[in-house]
Amino acid sequence: MENDKGKRHILSLLVDNQPGVLSRVAGFFSGRGFNIDSLCVSETTDPLVSRITLVAMGDMGVLEQIKKQLNKLINVIKVMDFTDMEYVERETALVKMRAKPEHRAEILRMADIFRSRVVDVGSEFYTVEITGDKGKVNAFLRLVKHMGVKEIARTGVVALAREKK
Amino acid sequence: MADIYHELVKTDIRHITVRHEQGAVHAADGYTRASGRVGVCLVTSGPGATNTVSGIASAYMDSIPIIVLTGQVPTELIGNDAFQEVDIVGITRPCTKHNYLVKKVEDLAGTLKEAFYVARSGRPGPVLVDLPKDVIRASASYRPIKNVQLRSYNPTYEPNFRQLPRAVRLIKEASRPMILTGGGVILSKASEELRAMARKIQTPVAATLMGLGAFPASDPLCLGMIGMHGTYRANMSSSECDLLIAVGVRFDDRVTGKVETFAPKARIVHIDIDPTSIRKNIPVSVPIVGDCKMTLQKLNALLDAEKFGDLRGERKAWLDQIGEWKATKPLKYIQKDVIKPQYVVEKLCEITEGEAIITTEVGQNQMWTAQYYRFDRPNCLITSGGLGCMGFGFPAAIGAQVACPDRLVVDIAGDGSIQMNIQEMATAMQYRLPVKIVVLNNCCLGMVRQWQQLFYDRCYAHTEMEAAPDFVKLAGAYGAVGLRASTPEEVEPVLRKGLSHPGLVIMDFVVEKEECVYPTVPAGAPITEMLLV
Numbered sequence: 001m002e003n004d005k006g007k008r009h010i011l012s013l014l015v016d017n018q019p020g021v022l023s024r025v026a027g028f029f030s031g032r033g034f035n036i037d038s039l040c041v042s043e044t045t046d047p048l049v050s051r052i053t054l055v056a057m058g059d060m061g062v063l064e065q066i067k068k069q070l071n072k073l074i075n076v077i078k079v080m081d082f083t084d085m086e087y088v089e090r091e092t093a094l095v096k097m098r099a100k101p102e103h104r105a106e107i108l109r110m111a112d113i114f115r116s117r118v119v120d121v122g123s124e125f126y127t128v129e130i131t132g133d134k135g136k137v138n139a140f141l142r143l144v145k146h147m148g149v150k151e152i153a154r155t156g157v158v159a160l161a162r163e164k165k
Numbered sequence: 166m167a168d169i170y171h172e173l174v175k176t177d178i179r180h181i182t183v184r185h186e187q188g189a190v191h192a193a194d195g196y197t198r199a200s201g202r203v204g205v206c207l208v209t210s211g212p213g214a215t216n217t218v219s220g221i222a223s224a225y226m227d228s229i230p231i232i233v234l235t236g237q238v239p240t241e242l243i244g245n246d247a248f249q250e251v252d253i254v255g256i257t258r259p260c261t262k263h264n265y266l267v268k269k270v271e272d273l274a275g276t277l278k279e280a281f282y283v284a285r286s287g288r289p290g291p292v293l294v295d296l297p298k299d300v301i302r303a304s305a306s307y308r309p310i311k312n313v314q315l316r317s318y319n320p321t322y323e324p325n326f327r328q329l330p331r332a333v334r335l336i337k338e339a340s341r342p343m344i345l346t347g348g349g350v351i352l353s354k355a356s357e358e359l360r361a362m363a364r365k366i367q368t369p370v371a372a373t374l375m376g377l378g379a380f381p382a383s384d385p386l387c388l389g390m391i392g393m394h395g396t397y398r399a400n401m402s403s404s405e406c407d408l409l410i411a412v413g414v415r416f417d418d419r420v421t422g423k424v425e426t427f428a429p430k431a432r433i434v435h436i437d438i439d440p441t442s443i444r445k446n447i448p449v450s451v452p453i454v455g456d457c458k459m460t461l462q463k464l465n466a467l468l469d470a471e472k473f474g475d476l477r478g479e480r481k482a483w484l485d486q487i488g489e490w491k492a493t494k495p496l497k498y499i500q501k502d503v504i505k506p507q508y509v510v511e512k513l514c515e516i517t518e519g520e521a522i523i524t525t526e527v528g529q530n531q532m533w534t535a536q537y538y539r540f541d542r543p544n545c546l547i548t549s550g551g552l553g554c555m556g557f558g559f560p561a562a563i564g565a566q567v568a569c570p571d572r573l574v575v576d577i578a579g580d581g582s583i584q585m586n587i588q589e590m591a592t593a594m595q596y597r598l599p600v601k602i603v604v605l606n607n608c609c610l611g612m613v614r615q616w617q618q619l620f621y622d623r624c625y626a627h628t629e630m631e632a633a634p635d636f637v638k639l640a641g642a643y644g645a646v647g648l649r650a651s652t653p654e655e656v657e658p659v660l661r662k663g664l665s666h667p668g669l670v671i672m673d674f675v676v677e678k679e680e681c682v683y684p685t686v687p688a689g690a691p692i693t694e695m696l697l698v
Binding site for chain 2: 076
């Protein structure tokens with residue numbers, strides 16, 4: 001148990017699509033002193049059901065307790081932990097960065113390498129949309145940092161289990 | 166709420182007007198525990214709603230199914246900081262099992278039905294329903310709802326069939342087994358099954374505070390309460406046993422003491438309806454999620470099919486060891502010429518033959534009750550166990566008396582906590598509820614004072630309560646009877662007189678001020694490290 005301390009877990013929750021449900025889930029984390037690294041909510045194919053994808057850190061014991069407690073919430077229909085499963089995860093970030101004339105070509109090249117796009121062009125700033133897993137987004141941010149990043153907005157991770165091949 | 170009241174008077178629903186909303190919730194709680202039926206309280210918006218929070222949190226910690234209906238400002242004003250508006254659904258989210266804001270009158274009946282279902286089923290708990298004024302005023306045709314089905318909520322009652330044989334195997338292998346019962350046994354009405362199992366496998370039974378009465382205190386296999394103020398033999402047994410069968414408990418810190426040293430030699434079978442209770446604090450060998458009653462029935466059936474040798478013989482050494490702990494380190498106090506609070510509780514138990522419904526406040530009075538009143542039946546001790554909410558006992562006694570008009574209901578109180586909801590004297594008088602209040606009066610907040618005495622060099626910082634009211638006169642002011650005992654000889658006559666009076670009585674016992682609850686386990690220590698008399 002010791003060596004999985006702080007392991008990153010992606011939890012996917014199916015919940016009733018009602019006001020206050022997000023607050024119950026988020027309140028459960030804050031009330032027990034657990035931190036949420038990222039959280040993303042949206043409707044599913046069933047308009048009565050929403051999916052909450054959240055990322056939290058913790059050892060197996062903590063995560064086991066978190067999952068049981070989340071299941072206990074009346075509005076939570078299902079809790080899945082993708083950690084030990086095959087899954088796909090994606091996150092989108094909008095990165096607004098300084099576009100000095102000498103950097104513009106590099107920005108476009110980086111965008112190309114990372115299969116991302118420039119979605120807004122101003123006289124001084126470019127905004128790049130990049131999608132990928134957390135590692136890819138972080139790598140991009142690391143590489144463009146020296147050019148001056150003004151703002152970033154990240155969606156947080158969404159994930160789905162992979163189907164059997 | 167006026168619209169509800171306008172209709173309420175036309176029904177045969179029994180309504181008690183209390184003096185403070187906290188009293189209303191505790192009374193509903195007491196009613197529920199004494200009767201097994203769901204108590205309901207109805208309060209107005211804003212401060213009415215916020216005053217219920219302590220009571221709701223107490224019911225939540227002890228898994229008591231009650232319904233709290235709160236008034237709310239009209240839906241179009243919600244969020245406008247309207248007069249007496251408060252987000253009570255937001256406030257009580259972490260201390261209710263579930264709560265609802267009803268936005269349309271069409272949803273009202275279904276929501277109420279669902280609220281009762283959620284409160285009662287699974288691991289029970291309080292449910293709050295917030296009712297905006299326009300929803301209450303509106304009318305709609307009522308269509309009866311037969312069954313509530315929630316796709317996101319399906320409590321597990323039936324224990325997993327693979328785990329039960331594993332539990333049986335551990336029971337067969339054990340030579341020093343022990344059972345620990347909690348409030349879950351009482352909530353699922355599993356006392357009979359528990360008794361049957363304990364006798365079948367000749368295993369001693371300890372109880373948490375919430376589990377007292379689930380197994381008869383008079384039974385030779387009973388170890389009494391475990392934990393911070395548990396009996397010597399219960400705490401030692403937990404430390405020496407090689408199998409601990411925990412039924413309907415959640416291993417609260419007051420039970421385990423230092424978690425790492427709890428039941429170090431034992432394999433643990435943990436039965437509870439709430440999966441989150443299992444492996445939350447204590448690692449277990451056999452986890453069984455299920456209703457206590459159903460699980461014990463099935464376990465008993467499996468045990469019946471097993472061949473046991475001469476269990477009495479096999480257990481002799483273990484039970485003799487426990488007998489020796491009991492003989493050498495019993496619960497005790499030293500009687501002097503001042504009244505000892507333990508003596509009052511013992512006498513009360515003797516006079517009532519252990520048959521009264523006892524509620525307690527919180528602190529020393531609660532622990533002395535747990536130690537010295539012999540609870541032979543379930544649902545006779547009504548106490549705020551998890552939250553430890555002072556001011557609980559008296560309103561809870563009112564609720565219990567409403568539920569059981571023919572039973573003797575006694576609130577064992579301290580002079581500190583009785584003052585926290587003393588205003589409900591008027592309620593008891595108005596509805597002729599003959600509750601008996603026993604005040605163990607030591608002119609201080611005794612449990613805190615005890616800690617100061619034992620762990621803070623007797624620096625009694627702000628725990629003295631010199632300006633307490635004269636409880637005899639106070640009883641008189643409400644039109645009740647007040648009696649006082651100042652010497653040990655007066656205890657029995659005062660109890661006999663007070664208990665035989667047909668109305669509300671306060672009995673004020675002037676007790677030894679520096680008396681401590683023993684055993685005491687210092688906070689965070691192993692429960693075998695007990696301070697004794």
